[in-house]
Amino acid sequence: MSTSIPLPHTIENHMGEKLIFKAIEVEDGVEKVLVENFVQPGAGPIMHTHFKQDESLTVVSGRLGVEVQGEAPQYYEEGDTATFLAGTPHRFWNAGDTVLNCVGYVKPANSIVFYLSALYDAINKSGKEQPAPFEGAYLMTRYKSEYDVPEIPGFVKSVIMPITVFLGKMLGKYKQFKNAPEPL
Numbered sequence: 001m002s003t004s005i006p007l008p009h010t011i012e013n014h015m016g017e018k019l020i021f022k023a024i025e026v027e028d029g030v031e032k033v034l035v036e037n038f039v040q041p042g043a044g045p046i047m048h049t050h051f052k053q054d055e056s057l058t059v060v061s062g063r064l065g066v067e068v069q070g071e072a073p074q075y076y077e078e079g080d081t082a083t084f085l086a087g088t089p090h091r092f093w094n095a096g097d098t099v100l101n102c103v104g105y106v107k108p109a110n111s112i113v114f115y116l117s118a119l120y121d122a123i124n125k126s127g128k129e130q131p132a133p134f135e136g137a138y139l140m141t142r143y144k145s146e147y148d149v150p151e152i153p154g155f156v157k158s159v160i161m162p163i164t165v166f167l168g169k170m171l172g173k174y175k176q177f178k179n180a181p182e183p184l
Contacts, residue, residue, distance in 0.1 A: 004179070005113050007033075011120040015129060016040030016094075019120075021113045025105075032107030036060075039100040044093030046129075049148040052184060053112065056083040057092065057104040064102060065095030069150060089150045111181045115143055118177070134173045137164035143183050 005021075012018045018038040024031050037057070047069060057064065064076040069089035076082050081104075084090045094100035106112045118139055122131030130136060140149065141161045168174055 004181075005117065007113070009113060009117065011117050013120045013123045014127065015123065016043030017045070017120075019116065024109055027107065030107060031109040032105045033109040033112055034103070034105050036103045037101070039094040039102075041094050041097050041099075045091055047089055047091040047150050049087065049089045049150065050084070050106070050112075050146070051087055051148065052110060052146055053106050053108060054083065054085050055090075055104065055106050056081060057102040060101040060103055062094060062098055062100030062102075063096030064100055065093045067091050089148075110184055111143065111146060114181050115139065115147060118180075121176075133164060134168040134171075137161040138168060138174055138177060141165045142177075142180065145183050 007021050007023050009021045010018065011021075016039060020036045022034040022036055024033055026032075039062075044065070047067070058081040059076050059078050061078055064080070064082060065073055066076060066082045067073045067090065068084070074082075075095055082092065118135065119131060122135035122139065123129070125135065126132040131139070137160075140147075140152070140157060142165075144157070
């Protein structure tokens with residue numbers, strides 16, 4: 001599924017993360033999106049899971065901290081690569097005191113460009129670490145077969161978020177998602 005968003009495409013959130021979707025490349029008949037990130041000291045995404053995608057990051061400069069759920073943190077320096085296989089809950093952060101720069105990929109590309117672009121917009125809209133409630137509930141509910149945030153309680157994901165999405169639809173809050181890609 002090629003992205004409908006022209007590449008390169010840059011997204012940033014107010015928490016110190018900048019991500020550039022550089023290009024789509026086909027490898028063994030599968031699309032992968034090439035990425036580059038710049039992460040401020042201490043910043044990075046929360047524990048999350050890509051159910052259908054592998055993710056790989058190679059440190060260009062700085063120090064990368066990595067945690068796979070249930071394991072001790074590991075640290076990566078310039079030239080080191082961290083790879084997260086599909087279905088592996090993980091998080092990463094800038095473990096140094098200068099800007100962390102990594103290059104890598106997400107394979108297959110699937111909906112990652114749309115999903116993270118919308119998620120960063122929702123985080124910026126809220127001004128907090130969590131995305132704005134209606135947008136976050138929409139993304140987590142619509143793409144639950146592709147992405148997960150293990151820290152969100154099951155009751156919230158299975159009951160509260162679908163109710164929030166229902167209310168959001170009733171209130172006309174999802175016009176920006178009218179061309180959202182279908183979940184896999």
